[in-house]
Amino acid sequence: MVNFFELIEKRESCRDYDTRPVEKELLIRMVEAARLAPSACNSQPWRFTVVTGEKAGEVAACTQEMGMNKFTSDAPAFIVISEERARLSASIAGKVKDQQYAPIDIGLATAHLCLAATELGLSTCILGWFSEEKLKKLLGKTAGNRIRLVISVGYAGTDSIRPKKRKASEEILCFFE
Ligand SMILES: Cc1cc2nc3c(=O)[nH]c(=O)nc-3n(C[C@H](O)[C@H](O)[C@H](O)COP(=O)(O)O)c2cc1C
Numbered sequence: 001m002v003n004f005f006e007l008i009e010k011r012e013s014c015r016d017y018d019t020r021p022v023e024k025e026l027l028i029r030m031v032e033a034a035r036l037a038p039s040a041c042n043s044q045p046w047r048f049t050v051v052t053g054e055k056a057g058e059v060a061a062c063t064q065e066m067g068m069n070k071f072t073s074d075a076p077a078f079i080v081i082s083e084e085r086a087r088l089s090a091s092i093a094g095k096v097k098d099q100q101y102a103p104i105d106i107g108l109a110t111a112h113l114c115l116a117a118t119e120l121g122l123s124t125c126i127l128g129w130f131s132e133e134k135l136k137k138l139l140g141k142t143a144g145n146r147i148r149l150v151i152s153v154g155y156a157g158t159d160s161i162r163p164k165k166r167k168a169s170e171e172i173l174c175f176f177e
Contacts, residue, residue: 018155018156021052026122034112039109041101049079052077068129071125080150082145083103083147103148132146
């Protein structure tokens with residue numbers, strides 16, 4: 001068990017998976033962490049489709065258009081995150097305030113999901129590059145209205161953690177006082 005800030009350091013996008021399968025109970029625990037994420041008006045506009053086994057290869061193919069994301073072929077599991085219809089109060093609030101809360105909510109749930117995976121000894125990569133059309137064809141109704149993200153999940157092939165490449169805090173942090 002690591003502390004929260006160590007967990008954040010440890011989480012990184014994994015593009016080198018060991019092919020060993022991921023235990024179903026761990027995938028369920030990841031989704032449980034996402035389920036507890038906050039959302040605008042507690043709308044929870046999300047759905048998580050866990051894909052393992054032979055179907056995982058089919059999901060991988062949907063993330064590889066134009067030669068991208070080749071590493072997903074080795075990922076033993078995926079969690080497809082779809083956006084569900086938001087609660088009426090959240091959509092009204094979004095319209096009044098000219099904000100799109102649902103994708104923000106999905107992002108928060110994704111952070112919970114990926115950090116939980118790290119805590120459980122798993123590795124993930126958030127994938128925004130995928131064919132929504134092909135995925136919808138594959139998953140059918142399970143996919144819901146919009147697929148927002150695909151998360152590859154597995155055990156990392158290596159233990160080492162890369163240093164984080166990020167903007168300096170002076171670039172992104174300001175105080176208005
Ligand atoms: C919305 C979103 C979409 C992303 N799409 C991809 C992707 O399609 N393929 C990929 O290899 N990484 C993808 N990433 C991972 C980012 O490249 C990565 O998070 C970023 O470079 C920081 O590196 P780190 O996650 O290792 O800390 C995506 C990340 C986010 C948040």
